[in-house]
Amino acid sequence: MxxxxxxxxxxxxxxxxxxxxxxxxxxxxxxxxxxxxxxxxxxxxxxxxxxxxxxxxxxxxxxxxxxxxxxxxxxxxxxxxxxxxxxxxxxxxxxxxxxxxxxxxxxxxxxxxxxxxxxxxxxxxxxxxxxxxxxxxxxxxxxxxxxxxxxxxxxxxxxxxxxxxxxILDGSAIAEGDVLLGLASSGLHTNGYTLARKIVFDHMGLRVDDEFPELERTVGEVLLDMHRSYLSLLWPLLQRDRLHGLAHITGGGIPGNLPRVLPEGLGAAVDRGSWTPPPLFRVLQRAGGVERDEMYRVFNMGIGMIAVVPPGEVAAVTAELEAAGEAVTVLGAIERGSGVRWTD
Amino acid sequence: MxxxxxxxxxxxxxxxxxxxxxxxxxxxxxxxxxxxxxxxxxxxxxxxxxxxxxxxxxxxxxxxxxxxxxxxxxxxxxxxxxxxxxxxxxxxxxxxxxxxxxxxxxxxxxxxxxxxxxxxxxxxxxxxxxxxxxxxxxxxxxxxxxxxxxxxxxxxxxxxxxxxxxxILDGSAIAEGDVLLGLASSGLHTNGYTLARKIVFDHMGLRVDDEFPELERTVGEVLLDMHRSYLSLLWPLLQRDRLHGLAHITGGGIPGNLPRVLPEGLGAAVDRGSWTPPPLFRVLQRAGGVERDEMYRVFNMGIGMIAVVPPGEVAAVTAELEAAGEAVTVLGAIERGSGVRWTD
Incomplete structure (x- = not known):
């Protein structure tokens, strides 16, 4: 007082x-x-x-x-x-x-x-x-x-x-056979940090200024990597109605987010072998002894956005994204069913 | 683990x-x-x-x-x-x-x-x-x-x-001589709690289930009193363009909020003798030994909303608000200058 x-x-x-x-x-x-x-x-x-x-x-x-x-x-x-x-x-x-x-x-x-x-x-x-x-x-x-x-x-x-x-992109246009195109994330984005911090700081005993294993950058730099905006990349495609749907891969990973935009009766078959998660995720998985499915449920695993594209548009959409400097991965396809089915 | x-x-x-x-x-x-x-x-x-x-x-x-x-x-x-x-x-x-x-x-x-x-x-x-x-x-x-x-x-x-x-109510209609009508708050609303808690719990040593001095209610009940909405009370007046301005009295009290809606060159003369702050505020002031101006800068002191009304409308607006069960206080008036000037 x-x-x-x-x-x-x-x-x-x-x-x-x-x-x-x-x-x-x-x-x-x-x-x-x-x-x-x-x-x-x-x-x-x-x-x-x-x-x-x-x-x-x-x-x-x-x-x-x-x-x-x-x-x-x-x-x-x-x-x-x-x-x-x-x-x-x-x-x-x-x-x-x-x-x-x-x-x-x-x-x-x-x-x-x-x-x-x-x-x-x-x-x-x-x-x-x-x-x-x-x-x-x-x-x-x-x-x-x-x-x-x-x-x-x-x-x-x-x-x-x-x-x-x-x-409005509400997923109603999504149909069986549509192709799932994955766009890269830039690190963890803003999800899974409670688990990642436990593994990196408590379990591995690293400090924020230490070098992150397999990466020539500090722990702080790696974990503070910026959550990307996909606006400038995808807006031109949206303006020309090229996409049937988009899913932002945040908390819950691909299985928690992709189904949010799928209409009743449709699911997604996703092949985890179609892309290689960046080293950051492999280090976390190995050091934390985290089960594979748990990794894909908590983290984006290198895929920050998924576009659902009709088969006839895949080549054109991919070419346009690649011309903008983006790496595009075909992750799988829409099928009858519900939720996400891992095909590997 | x-x-x-x-x-x-x-x-x-x-x-x-x-x-x-x-x-x-x-x-x-x-x-x-x-x-x-x-x-x-x-x-x-x-x-x-x-x-x-x-x-x-x-x-x-x-x-x-x-x-x-x-x-x-x-x-x-x-x-x-x-x-x-x-x-x-x-x-x-x-x-x-x-x-x-x-x-x-x-x-x-x-x-x-x-x-x-x-x-x-x-x-x-x-x-x-x-x-x-x-x-x-x-x-x-x-x-x-x-x-x-x-x-x-x-x-x-x-x-x-x-x-x-x-x-849009942007204060541009407010003129010298407009009258300030105060509407009652229901307790602290959502401001000043860091100071109020220090006084009530640390300094007075009260517990949440104790009776609040001068009030036949518990400390918890008094401090959790609901922040009122003034929408249903004021919307009919807004629809008929009866008000020149409105100020919501939140953090910063009357001197921190009323000037936010006043145009350049105008201030407000407010008579603190025109209303009696509810017992809650008197207890806090006395027990905490808080200076008077500080009380009026931190708390709403019983006034949750101020309407700025042209003189010719005061009687009609007051009658309408009173008919709706509201107690209305004439707090002061708009004058040349800036900010709030206490007239007592």
């Missing part, structure tokens, strides 16, 4: 620091504005006019967090990538319904209001918003001492995108 | 429990659907068609958390009100820009996946969504062991509402 009585600052909440942080964020946020953004920071709600160039506009919205990948960021003292992971994750989640992003809001809750860390985190959020042509419309930065440790924070995000009603 | 190797469950993440919780939430979510809700749970993104009955539709969006009011919920073992506080807070934040809610998404992060607690929390979210005619379009429930304690969680929310472009 301070001299004479309690204040909010004595209790651990610094409203002035919060104001200063907000001032530093204003410029970052301003860079993400577009023609439809009607408000800056500071209002109770952010304002965004519905684009009028879409017939039967449907909003597509998703909420997500970064999970315990944040723990790796804390250990490495690196806070500029987790915001990008978060935005890209959300962008992919609405892309698979056929939507392009309109705007994003973040929720950042922290023990102490470290202006440098807060600015670094939101810089990452704003940068990814810019890269995905998405307006950073607002957000909440909450000071919650004795809830979060002083040097820890949680980060969540919310996205709203737009799709023309007739172009 | 389990026999034979690590699994995700050994690491503390139970995907099956998450699936079971999701199944229990589906029915709750379904009850909040409206004619524009195009999707249920389970998709990557929730789908909501833009209502076509509004000319020049503008989306208004806000993100918020519950703050450390959650700690009181943990202590009391009561999890069905915090979700309602969250939704009502968000509803108020877009209401003050003139918007009615369309849809809501929640982010719930927890140490262990306690299906009962998760269901209780989301039941509160869903109930408040129903009461505010807002579709619960999606959300994320994250299991983050060794990040959150097993029996703790954080809860954030995200709302999207709609306003006609010509009816």
């Amino acid at each position: 301070a001299d004479g009585g309690w204040s909010y600052r004595d209790a651990g909440v610094d409203l002035d620091a919060a104001e200063r942080a907000k001032d530093r964020l204003k410029a970052l946020v301003a860079e993400t504005r577009d023609a439809n953004t009607l408000s800056g920071l500071g209002l109770f709600g952010g304002l965004y006019s519905v684009p009028d160039d879409v017939e039967g506009p449907v909003l597509v919205s998703s909420a997500d967090g970064v999970g315990t990948k944040l723990k790796v960021a804390f250990m490495a003292g690196r806070h500029d990538t987790v915001g990008q992971c978060l935005v890209n994750h959300c962008v992919n989640d609405i892309l698979v319904q056929g939507a392009r992003p309109l705007f994003f809001l973040d929720y950042l809750a922290t023990g102490a209001m470290d202006e440098t860390v807060v600015t670094e985190v939101v810089t990452g959020v704003a940068q990814a918003c810019k890269e995905n042509a998405c307006s950073l419309l607002g957000g909440e930065t909450a000071q919650m001492p004795d809830f979060y440790a002083d040097d820890e924070y949680d980060l969540a995000g919310f996205i709203v995108g737009l799709v023309e009603r007739g172009r | 389990a026999d034979g190797g690590w699994s995700y469950r050994d690491a503390g993440v139970d995907l099956d429990a998450a699936e079971r919780a999701k199944d229990r939430l589906k029915a709750l979510v379904a009850e909040t659907r409206d004619a524009n809700t195009l999707s249920g749970l389970g998709l990557f993104g929730g789908l909501y068609s833009v209502p076509d009955d509004v000319e020049g539709p503008v989306l208004v969006s806000s993100a918020d958390g519950v703050g450390t009011k959650l700690k009181v919920a943990f202590m009391a073992g009561r999890h069905d009100t915090v979700g309602q506080c969250l939704v009502n807070h968000c509803v108020n934040d877009i209401l003050v820009q003139g918007a009615r809610p369309l849809f809501f998404l929640d982010y719930l992060a927890t140490g262990a996946m306690d299906e009962t607690v998760v269901t209780e929390v989301v039941t509160g979210v869903a109930q408040a969504c129903k009461e505010n005619a807002c579709s619960l379009l999606g959300g994320e429930t994250a299991q983050m062991p060794d990040f959150y304690a097993d029996d703790e969680y954080d809860l954030a929310g995200f709302i999207v509402g709609l306003v006609e472009r010509g009816r």
